[in-house]
Amino acid sequence: MNKKSNLLYHLYFGAFLFYMFAPLAIMGGAAFNDNKLPSVYPWKGFTERWFVDLMNDQVMWTSLRNTILVALAVVIISVPIGTAGAILVNSIAGRVRAVLYVVMVAPILMPGAVIGISTLLFWNNVSVPPGLHLSVLGQVSYIAAFVMLLVLARLQSFDQALEEAALDLGASHAQVLRRVLLPHLSPALYAGAAIAFFQSIENFNVTLFTRGTSNTLTVYVFSKVRSGITPTINALALMLIAVTAILALAYELRRRRQAKIEAAREAEARRAEESMAI
Amino acid sequence: MQDLFRRYGTGLTGTFFVLTAFWLLALVILPNLTLLEASFRPYLPVTEIGGPKDVYSFDNYRKFTANPIDSNLLVFPVTMPIHTITFLNTVIYSAVVTFVTFLLSYPLAYYLAKIADPKSLPTLILLLFIPLWVSEALRAFAWYIILTLNGPLNAVLTGVGILDKPIRWQNGVFTAYDAIMIGLVYTYVLFMLFPIYGSVQSLDRNQIEAAEDLGAKWWQTHWRVILPHAKPGIASGCVMVFMLSAGSLLVPAQLGSTRSNWFTQSIQQWMLESQDWNTGAAYSFLYILLCMVVVLLVMWIFKVKLSDIAK
Numbered sequence: 001m002n003k004k005s006n007l008l009y010h011l012y013f014g015a016f017l018f019y020m021f022a023p024l025a026i027m028g029g030a031a032f033n034d035n036k037l038p039s040v041y042p043w044k045g046f047t048e049r050w051f052v053d054l055m056n057d058q059v060m061w062t063s064l065r066n067t068i069l070v071a072l073a074v075v076i077i078s079v080p081i082g083t084a085g086a087i088l089v090n091s092i093a094g095r096v097r098a099v100l101y102v103v104m105v106a107p108i109l110m111p112g113a114v115i116g117i118s119t120l121l122f123w124n125n126v127s128v129p130p131g132l133h134l135s136v137l138g139q140v141s142y143i144a145a146f147v148m149l150l151v152l153a154r155l156q157s158f159d160q161a162l163e164e165a166a167l168d169l170g171a172s173h174a175q176v177l178r179r180v181l182l183p184h185l186s187p188a189l190y191a192g193a194a195i196a197f198f199q200s201i202e203n204f205n206v207t208l209f210t211r212g213t214s215n216t217l218t219v220y221v222f223s224k225v226r227s228g229i230t231p232t233i234n235a236l237a238l239m240l241i242a243v244t245a246i247l248a249l250a251y252e253l254r255r256r257r258q259a260k261i262e263a264a265r266e267a268e269a270r271r272a273e274e275s276m277a278i
Numbered sequence: 279m280q281d282l283f284r285r286y287g288t289g290l291t292g293t294f295f296v297l298t299a300f301w302l303l304a305l306v307i308l309p310n311l312t313l314l315e316a317s318f319r320p321y322l323p324v325t326e327i328g329g330p331k332d333v334y335s336f337d338n339y340r341k342f343t344a345n346p347i348d349s350n351l352l353v354f355p356v357t358m359p360i361h362t363i364t365f366l367n368t369v370i371y372s373a374v375v376t377f378v379t380f381l382l383s384y385p386l387a388y389y390l391a392k393i394a395d396p397k398s399l400p401t402l403i404l405l406l407f408i409p410l411w412v413s414e415a416l417r418a419f420a421w422y423i424i425l426t427l428n429g430p431l432n433a434v435l436t437g438v439g440i441l442d443k444p445i446r447w448q449n450g451v452f453t454a455y456d457a458i459m460i461g462l463v464y465t466y467v468l469f470m471l472f473p474i475y476g477s478v479q480s481l482d483r484n485q486i487e488a489a490e491d492l493g494a495k496w497w498q499t500h501w502r503v504i505l506p507h508a509k510p511g512i513a514s515g516c517v518m519v520f521m522l523s524a525g526s527l528l529v530p531a532q533l534g535s536t537r538s539n540w541f542t543q544s545i546q547q548w549m550l551e552s553q554d555w556n557t558g559a560a561y562s563f564l565y566i567l568l569c570m571v572v573v574l575l576v577m578w579i580f581k582v583k584l585s586d587i588a589k
Contacts, residue, residue: 009389016386020409023420026430030423038423041430084297091282103302105588109573111525113542114562118309121316121559141305163285173287202413204528209549221415225532237416244411248404255400
């Protein structure tokens with residue numbers, strides 16, 4: 001590794017970050033342009049009217065509420081289902097396990113539109129009309145697989161002797177699950193819940209075919225873009241980006257604080273060890 | 279299996295079974311069987327369903343090979359059924375997008391895994407996650423703004439003198455699908471970057487140094503040491519990016535023109551505009567077949583298992 005090629009890599013990474021963020025900045029900047037069409041160019045002066053329009057847009061608020069409700073429902077259903085699936089797959093071996101695994105993972109690799117359509121057709125056959133409840137079921141079918149993969153990975157580091165010990169000491173089955181297994185799985189469960197929530201908010205393909213007449217945020221944005229756009233969408237985009245950035249910043253600050261505490265602890269331990277040696 | 283009953287008792291084990299069965303039967307297997315069955319039935323008014331006309335046939339699939347038109351495949355003029363052309367274009371351009379995202383991602387993954395300062399790495403990764411969290415609809419919309427005729431890209435390019443007059447990017451410059459590909463690469467490149475980063479990261483730095491000490495050129499180190507090690511990540515990234523691109527509806531709908539149809543748009547037209555769910559089901563099933571072929575092909579080319587791809 002020489003210095004020159006490292007510099008090239010640094011430059012390339014910087015260029016890539018620019019490529020990732022410049023479009024977002026342009027989209028956000030257009031929210032302040034006093035132009036009927038969403039664009040930063042030509043610049044017609046600063047305005048905040050698109051934010052006012054957005055605040056008064058009832059459809060947008062309903063869509064936002066629907067998006068969050070659907071995402072919460074998806075989390076509540078897919079986390080237990082994915083966990084149960086992982087425990088089952090983990091407890092068997094051989095051909096059955098392989099088949100089960102393929103069926104569980106397949107929905108991740110399937111196009112979202114196909115999941116949406118098959119969900120719509122199946123529930124229509126049993127006389128369940130389309131609506132956001134079907135969007136939830138369609139999304140769960142593949143999001144549960146993400147949870148399953150996370151929990152399955154975590155189960156590999158689980159020592160089953162702990163459960164044996166608990167049973168020997170007279171714990172009930174429910175206690176074994178609640179006090180031994182679930183605490184060990186909890187990082188995977190939290191990560192699974194977070195992924196499920198974000199995947200659901202992002203979802204467009206499944207929702208489009210199953211939603212009936214209800215809107216979610218992605219569907220609303222899509223319909224707006226097709227039917228005459230105003231920069232209210234940019235105002236919405238800027239606010240979503242701001243929320244994301246704030247969450248990321250909070251996460252980063254927390255991580256740094258913990259890293260500092262960790263480093264301090266290590267230094268402490270090293271000093272203690274040195275004084276022992278003396 | 280016996281073990282499960284002993285640990286968690288009949289009640290809890292039963293609950294695990296019921297939950298998993300609900301997932302796999304009601305949400306995965308039965309909907310797909312319904313899709314397959316519906317794809318062979320004709321589209322009829324409600325009163326005629328179950329009547330004498332309601333028989334199984336391949337009619338819905340025949341629509342895929344009907345109506346030949348003159349068009350282009352890449353740069354070659356062809357006469358083919360309209361939906362077949364759309365399907366082939368979707369496959370070809372999704373493959374191009376996959377390849378481009380790989381070219382962009384591999385150096386980045388290597389940079390993150392082996393060159394970047396390990397202390398600042400979590401911050402860099404977090405930075406990259408931010409665009410991923412911004413909704414796909416909005417990421418495509420951002421490029422819609424950039425690529426419009428009076429947009430910033432044309433303004434900059436004409437400003438510095440590269441272009442004489444603004445270009446209609448959405449109609450395409452080289453192919454009709456340029457704008458769609460630009461949007462797809464931007465939207466999905468991170469789905470290639472993260473799996474490759476994950477697999478390069480697990481490579482022991484000593485192996486790279488050993489290769490260099492033994493006189494390997496930089497490209498030999500990459501070709502013989504790092505790339506083979508990164509294979510599962512590359513396979514996973516390729517499948518993800520290809521499936522997401524071929525299955526995308528948002529990006530082609532926002533960035534395409536009338537000359538660039540994506541296969542998801544054909545399905546959407548059958549489902550939501552013609553309300554012909556049966557033909558929609560047949561076309562969806564073609565998508566499932568494509569998906570299976572691609573996954574098997576990648577598993578065969580890269581010699582990896584399904585568990586390497588789905589992570």
